[in-house]
Amino acid sequence: xxxxxxxxxxxxxxxxxxxxxxxxxxxxxxxxxxxxxxxxxxxxxxxxxxxxxxxxxxxxxxxxxxxxxxxxxxxxxxxxxxxxxxxxxxxxxxxxxxxxxxxxxxxxxxxxxxxxxxxxxxxxxxxxxxxxxxxxxxxxxxxxxxxxxxxxxxxxxxxxxxxxxxxxxxxxxxxxxxxxxxxxxxxxxxxxxxxxxxxxxxxxxxxxxxxxxxxxxxxxxxxxxxxxxxxxxxxx
Ligand SMILES: Nc1ncnc2c1ncn2[C@@H]1O[C@H](COP(=O)(O)OP(=O)(O)O)[C@@H](O)[C@H]1O
Ligand SMILES: [Mg+2]
Numbered sequence: 001x002x003x004x005x006x007x008x009x010x011x012x013x014x015x016x017x018x019x020x021x022x023x024x025x026x027x028x029x030x031x032x033x034x035x036x037x038x039x040x041x042x043x044x045x046x047x048x049x050x051x052x053x054x055x056x057x058x059x060x061x062x063x064x065x066x067x068x069x070x071x072x073x074x075x076x077x078x079x080x081x082x083x084x085x086x087x088x089x090x091x092x093x094x095x096x097x098x099x100x101x102x103x104x105x106x107x108x109x110x111x112x113x114x115x116x117x118x119x120x121x122x123x124x125x126x127x128x129x130x131x132x133x134x135x136x137x138x139x140x141x142x143x144x145x146x147x148x149x150x151x152x153x154x155x156x157x158x159x160x161x162x163x164x165x166x167x168x169x170x171x172x173x174x175x176x177x178x179x180x181x182x183x184x185x186x187x188x189x190x191x192x193x194x195x196x197x198x199x200x201x202x203x204x205x206x207x208x209x210x211x212x213x214x215x216x217x218x219x220x221x222x223x224x225x226x227x228x229x230x231x232x233x234x235x236x
Pocket of ligand 2: 050052
């Protein structure tokens with residue numbers, strides 16, 4: 001077997017909300033690893049803890065306890081953020097949401113470039129990397145269009161380009177295909193798969209969309225904050 005590179009490791013992540021009557025254990029001691037180059041679907045009913053898990057490993061939300069490593073860097077130790085969390089957020093993590101959240105007054109290309117400029121990439125290199133990824137995703141001919149001049153599927157591709165342009169170790173995505181029809185949903189899942197293989201990113205995708213599950217490498221199921229790991233995809 002090929003040695004695998006671990007893109008993300010989580011140990012004992014737990015999270016509660018509220019207290020007394022409003023107490024909810026949203027995550028219960030979750031342990032898992034994501035390998036570079038794999039796509040994992042995170043499945044579970046509404047309220048089971050999917051978004052909580054995604055926002056904790058995306059360093060947006062803080063766990064009560066547990067530890068987390070992203071791209072070889074420890075970022076959470078015993079529930080506390082450690083190390084250069086801002087660098088890890090900018091360089092090791094990418095996010096794609098159900099709505100593309102593009103900046104309306106910037107062109108498609110500017111939406112992708114803005115994250116590189118924030119990160120200090122030179123304008124000439126930013127332009128080259130931006131063009132390359134937009135070509136990869138089939139939207140290079142729409143580079144100068146504003147978001148409202150693009151279809152929903154094209155907007156989602158711009159958001160994916162923006163998430164991938166910094167070569168993150170981990171791409172996190174919450175219901176990215178929920179607003180798309182079956183064919184577009186499968187295309188988007190196919191793009192994640194291609195990005196994972198070509199760029200060596202681990203992709204964790206929260207989805208209710210069983211129409212694309214044959215495209216993922218593994219599935220995780222969560223219920224009442226308890227994570228169960230299936231080693232093969234649901235439909236294979
Ligand atoms: N900010 C919050 N305050 C209080 N309860 C929350 C908060 N966020 C989520 N919850 C609760 O935690 C549980 C898990 O929520 P969530 O992670 O959003 O689930 P999912 O994404 O699977 O629908 C749910 O019972 C939800 O109501
Ligand atoms: Mg959710």
